[in-house]
Amino acid sequence: MRPGLIAALLGLILLLSAAARADAPAAQIDMGGSAIVMGASPNPVARLVGRDVARPFTLRLSVSRPIPYRVFLLDGPPRLVVDLDGLDLGGHPASTLFGADHLPGFRWGRMRNGWTRIVAELPGPYRVDRASLRAAAARPLIEIALEPVAPEAFAPRIGAAGDALRDLPAPADTPEPPPDDRRLRVVLDPGHGGIDPGAISDGQTEADLVLEFAQGLASALRARGIDVSLTREDDSFVGLEARMTAARQAGADLFVSLHADALPVGQAAGAAVYIWSGTDDDSAARQLALRHDRDDLLSGIDLGGRDDALATALMGVARTDTQPRSKNFAKFLTSRMALEGIVMHRRPVQGARFSVLKAPDFPSVLLELGFLTDSGDRARLTDPGWRARMTRTIADAIAAWANDDSARRALLRR
Ligand SMILES: [Zn+2]
Structure with missing residues (x-):
């Protein structure tokens, strides 16, 4: 040939x-x-x-x-x-x-x-x-x-895939600054999907589990007068950067990525909240970060990093504002979970280099609802009673954080 x-x-x-x-x-x-x-x-x-x-x-x-x-x-x-x-x-x-x-x-x-x-x-x-x-x-x-x-x-094809191969939406226009009286907008990000099922245990895929959970949480938030959008509505693959771009386009005030990952048995159990950190807090966090990025690459898109230019340019400026807000939300979330008796990881708030938390222009967390590899977590994750309690806890935390956050920002603007 x-x-x-x-x-x-x-x-x-x-x-x-x-x-x-x-x-x-x-x-x-x-x-x-x-x-x-x-x-x-x-x-x-x-x-x-x-x-x-x-x-x-x-x-x-x-x-x-x-x-x-x-x-x-x-x-x-x-x-x-x-x-x-x-x-x-x-x-x-x-x-x-x-x-x-x-x-x-x-x-x-x-x-x-x-x-x-x-x-x-x-x-x-x-x-x-x-x-x-x-x-x-x-x-x-x-x-x-x-x-x-x-x-x-x-x-093999490496990096520069060329535009014809890319599935990303056009980079977001600079979003309008939100008027102060507008409703809170939360973007929920059910992890994985489509060709990337995430963790699998007993025939249960992480992708299905977190999508269903996100849909329930969206209803609970809407019932509280909060605007919600999802980065995926069905079992289809969405790249990590495309998820952040969708959140930016939606004008996210808060981005919550939902997962229920797998780690070697005995390494992790209970709900855990991750916020962006330039270095991973421990080897389990590093394993998870690597896996999420590898799954994204496995799907073959998002190789070019088109949105990275925007992210990098904004990084230094905006992170100083959003990072404490992400941390504050993580605190609200874990203290509500503790009050509700939700079983949590021994370190409930951790820093990790999850790509999906890289956006510097809105607060974001990644919530591991639990770990599919842990039998106790698996039982809870598939129990409707537990899911309803967890849904209510997260919705309460988001509403309480939003009040606190807008009060702090009003103070800053004075
Ligand atoms: Zn995951």
């Missing part, structure tokens, strides 16, 4: 269908005609790699109509990423794709803007040998053929 063609395939394959996508119905996947087909005989390079799992394979996707798609490779670990515009997976779990079990990992899920993402973990370095869309057939077929290569020939 010519080097130019290889580069083009490895970089970006973007096929625009002639159909007017805006009014076209979603394309349906045909599971019967879709599969991962393993190559029958490893090529010489695969033998060189020395693992019989590193075989050529083809991802075949049978779809109800031609759709635009793009293909690229990522490293750490090696992965194939396929984005498809307007593909409806029909609720089929990724594990039900025929042949998916031949790969170390295979996931799919919805993204924003109607795109669907497939991430296939590869057993070693590969290259895209061919990507094609057979549109004329009765059942259009997308075929992506991969071949194992020697490590030095692996060419």
Whole structure:
């Protein structure tokens, strides 16, 4: 294959269908005609790699109509990423794709803007040998053929992904300063979602659990006259920067990220509140920060850091204002939780380098409702009585903090 063609395939394959996508119905996947087909005989390079799992394979996707798609490779670990515009997976779990079990990992899920993402973990370095869309057939077929290569020939996409690959909304316009009498606006951020389920325990995913919790908390806050928006309303993937951008666009007075993560058993139990810190308070916090960022990278977007320019520019100026406010909210939250007898982590307020807390222009906290890896926490997290109590506690804390915060700010303005 010519080097130019290889580069083009490895970089970006973007096929625009002639159909007017805006009014076209979603394309349906045909599971019967879709599969991962393993190559029958490893090529010489695969033998060189020395693992019989590193075989050529083809991802075949049978779809109800031609759709635009793009293909690229990522490293750490090696992965194939396929984005498809307007593909409806029909609720089929990724594990039900025929042949998916031949790969170390295979996931799919919805993204924003109607795109669907497939991430296939590869057993070693590969290259895209061919990507094609057979549109004329009765059942259009997308075929992506991969071949194992020697490590030095692996060419994953790193960093500068190019705008065509990015899924981020335009950077927020500078928000209007809020009038003093306007209602409090809280942005709730249910962690993970879509292709990134977060922690999984006993069939319960963190992504589902925190989304449901966020929806309940949103109702409780609205009942108190507080404006609420969510960074995701359904089981779709939203990048970390996109979450902060959405909060900024909504004019957030407070950003609360909700999680129920996993840590090695015995390392963490009970609710914990994290605020931004340039250094992590302990190794558990570092593990969580790394995992959140890795999951974000795993989904392949937000590699460019477009919003970082804004964040960095504002960092020095605004953080001096927002950091004490975040800390104050963490104090309100943990003291309410203590009053309500909510089981808390041995260090209920901690600093961590969570990317989602980086926004310098509004106060933000990340609340671990509990840890799915702890059996006591897991029982509480899935108990409707506990959830109702936790919801009320957080809503009370937010309302009380908002009163205190506006009184402090009024004093400062004098
Ligand atoms: Zn999480």
